[in-house]
Amino acid sequence: MTVAPEPAPRASRAGRNLPAAIGVGLGLLVVVGASLWFRPEPFVAVVVVAVCAGLWELGSAFARRDIAAPTWPLLVGGVGMVVSAHVGGPEALLIAYVLTLAAVVLWQVLDGPGAQALRNAAAGVFAATYVPFLAGFVVLLLGQExxxxxxxxxxxxxxxxxxxxxxxxxxxxxxxxxxxxxxxxxxxxxxxxxxxxxxxxxxxxxxxxxxxxxxxxxxxxxxxxxxxxxxxxxxxxxxxxxxxxxxxxxxxxxxxxxxxxxxxxxxxxxxxxxxxxxxxxxxxxxxxxxxxxxxx
Structure with missing residues (x-):
């Protein structure tokens, strides 16, 4: 007796699994809301986790084109930018951002010159700007009245x-x-x-x-x-x-x-x-x- 396979979940007209999307979306809202409830530190920790996950995803995506963005300077600098925004405000965020860019370029220079190194460094600069620097403005919002x-x-x-x-x-x-x-x-x-x-x-x-x-x-x-x-x-x-x-x-x-x-x-x-x-x-x-x- 042949058992028919279960049908795959149907996607909505927007092209995604709507029940899963709603469930995950509500779960994320609960996590964020709970992290904002008592003190700012839990929300800052949520931002740090999201930044690290985003940098990891971006690095994995770049690897598909044989681009190796410097991982450790980005992760350390990303955490530093988020924490600096929370502790020191916009000036500290900008300083941490500049230091991260310098670390990314220096890391790649020490790894060796050439066209590939330039691509890797450019990818690292883009990743540092796109994920932790922009995320830092959310933390700056948290510091307002x-x-x-x-x-x-x-x-x-x-x-x-x-x-x-x-x-x-x-x-x-x-x-x-x-x-x-x-x-x-x-x-x-x-x-x-x-x-x-x-x-x-x-x-x-x-x-x-x-x-x-x-x-x-x-x-x-x-x-x-x-x-x-x-x-x-x-x-x-x-x-x-x-x-x-x-x-x-x-x-x-x-x-x-x-x-x-x-x-x-x-x-x-x-x-x-x-x-x-x-x-x-x-x-x-x-x-x-x-x-x-x-x-x-």
Whole structure:
């Protein structure tokens, strides 16, 4: 008697295992939320783990093209950047970043000159910039007033971007956004991202910063929940989409479907945080200059 094999899990129209993606996504939100609850150190540790995993995935991807990015300088420097951002702020992050780049280049010079060494060093510089340096801005957000709430707000902006883009893309997607890079992304999906990220931006400005909904006399340009929410919503949708497309272009060049397989339904760690990495510096800068409330 022949037993028919069990059918493979069906992928959604967006091309992934939706139940697994939802389960893993909710699990990640629980881990991040729990790490933010009491003290900042557990969240910093979560960022360190994510950075190391992302660097490992990127190094494995580069190896497919016979590029050997210096592993140890990147891992040590990556941890150093995250910890420096937490302990010393933006100046310390910049110093740790420069020292990491110097260590990557020096490591490769000592390993031997030549065209291959140049490729390896360039890959190391890219990896140090793309993963730990950009991740450092999330830790800088944590150091601001009401830092845990701002980090949670930032993460929810990323979730809103993915959720709004996914729903609008599946239901209404007809016009490809960048068909040669990511065929499943559509202009309708981008519009859905803008709508939901703007909503989260406005609600966050009301809840986290206690801003008035409408602009008040004497308040700055970003001194109302409406204007700040609009800026954050539009900016997040654009930068997150750029981050997604940039990683898709990188994976296409490296002949990869996913950067890794650590997160079922999502791929690797970099597949999950690619949009957040690119968005983090912009959200940090906007919230750094935004008014904390109506002018007195």
């Amino acid at each position: 009401d830092g845990p709430w701002r980090v949670a707000w930032f993460i929810l902006l990323g979730v809103a971007n993915d959720t709004g883009g996914y729903i609008a893309g599946v239901l209404f997607g007809r016009h490809p956004l960048a068909p040669t890079v990511s065929p499943k992304k559509s202009w309708e999906g981008l519009a859905g991202s803008v709508v939901l990220t703007t909503l989260v931006g406005v609600v966050g400005a009301l809840w986290v910063l206690n801003l008035a909904f409408m602009p008040q006399g004497g308040a700055g340009v970003l001194g109302s929940a409406l204007t700040l929410g609009l800026v954050l919503g539009l900016m997040t949708a654009v930068t997150a989409t750029v981050g997604d497309l940039a990683e898709s272009l990188l994976k296409r060049d490296l002949d990869l479907k996913d950067m890794g397989s650590l997160l079922p339904g999502h791929g690797g760690v970099l597949d999950r945080v690619d949009s957040l990495l690119v968005t983090a510096p912009f959200v940090y800068l906007v919230l750094s200059v935004a008014a904390s409330g109506p002018a007195a």
